[in-house]
Amino acid sequence: MESVFNPLVQKLEGFVALDEADRDVLHRITAIARDVPARTNLAREGEPHNDIVLITEGIGCRFKQRANGARQVTAYLVPGDTCNLDITLLDRLDHTIATISACKVARIPAPALREIMENHPAIARALRISALIDEATLREWLVNIGCRSALERIAHLFCELLVRLRAVGLATEDSCDLPMTQHELADTTGMTTVHVNRSLQELRRRGLIELKGKSLKILDWPRLKSLAEFKAGYLRVEGQAVS
């Protein structure tokens, strides 16, 4: 029963070698995941919270909101992603965590996670690496919004998403689910919905991508990658056929 597909195990094994006991613990954590509908807050800005959130299915996000309603998505959470390792060190959350699509979410009490990290150094190490990658991703997003044109931003986001989903076995060589709306893509890339729409059309017109319903297919990876100036290094996913 332990050989069930598990994005968390797959992700962490990309960073460290896990033994049977490690995998066991991770399977047990993953097993407590519960269904959460799309567009549901998992933890709200300003609130204290005590659980570490782990996504095992679906896509979630972190975001901050301005008084005028403007929203900035600061991260996408894909299966295998956890949030807020050191959460007990801060009293309140500075941002909101929510689902985008319907998800399965495990909530791990902070003391339980601490115990796991103490007893399983490989897991602890892998989770710390994971947190560093999340931070590097955040920096790359800043570069994306700060230095790239609208077209490049979308292209870069799609490259990143595909690589991350492939790393946990949730994408084929060239396609993956894309559950977010154009409005959410706009909130992610610092653009308006209208301009996201026109940029998507331009990417399609150039034969770089195909969008069918909620599914993204990359038709020309080399050109998309080069347009976005995408270098996957910051994601630390080795062994990607096309990196």
Next chain:
Amino acid sequence: MESVFNPLVQKLEGFVALDEADRDVLHRITAIARDVPARTNLAREGEPHNDIVLITEGIGCRFKQRANGARQVTAYLVPGDTCNLDITLLDRLDHTIATISACKVARIPAPALREIMENHPAIARALRISALIDEATLREWLVNIGCRSALERIAHLFCELLVRLRAVGLATEDSCDLPMTQHELADTTGMTTVHVNRSLQELRRRGLIELKGKSLKILDWPRLKSLAEFKAGYLRVEGQAVS
């Protein structure tokens, strides 16, 4: 001799209670800081590196650079700031760390820091909190560039800088050093130098700030703060007269 001004001690004491031994270790770390000229790289993107960098005087930054030369500053480092706590977990750096003004910089070998963190739990805890705040600041910068107008971005950056420098005793109630050029402010806020210049003039015209040489004075904190929609919470500096 231990009562010498020490921004690292001052910063960490804002998060946890330190005992004499803790302070002692921090003073010893700080003492090894050496002079580094302005505009000097401390660690380069793509290179492995084994030292934790600590700024004790001056202002530094992290940045990433695109092939076309475009640069995105992803963080400012003020005295008391360290970088890359868990550095040994990743083989190479995803960004460059450099000085902006002339700095004093201590380089702490990773094993030495690990030992300190093991023997001084209060320091370990404070440094972890510090790392979380750095990440929260990164998120706030993403909001800044993604959601705010040119004028608001500069205003927000100035608010943040003043609060951070006050927290380590390096700013008066309303003014601080501002060693970065308008070109560097542009690379920070995702704008062009020309537009930074015009935005600064507008802030001056509105009576919000005063810039003399490399010194920034905030003339109307309430209005500047409200223009930028600045909420200092993410910086976790309590006890600020004007937060």
Next chain:
DNA sequence: CGCAATCTTGAGAATGCTCAAAAGTGGTGG
């Protein structure tokens, strides 16, 4: 004192935004 970097100004252009409305899509209840 002179040179290089920084700051400032001007004018025209482009990227991306606003507002508005139409077309398409999917889910729900009757």
Next chain:
DNA sequence: CCACCACTTTTGAGCATTCTCAAGATTGCG
């Protein structure tokens, strides 16, 4: 099973913010 409604995507037109290019003024360092 259909109809309706809300949400999402698409399109158009005009406009604003910000960029580009270029040159002149100022500052500070050697």
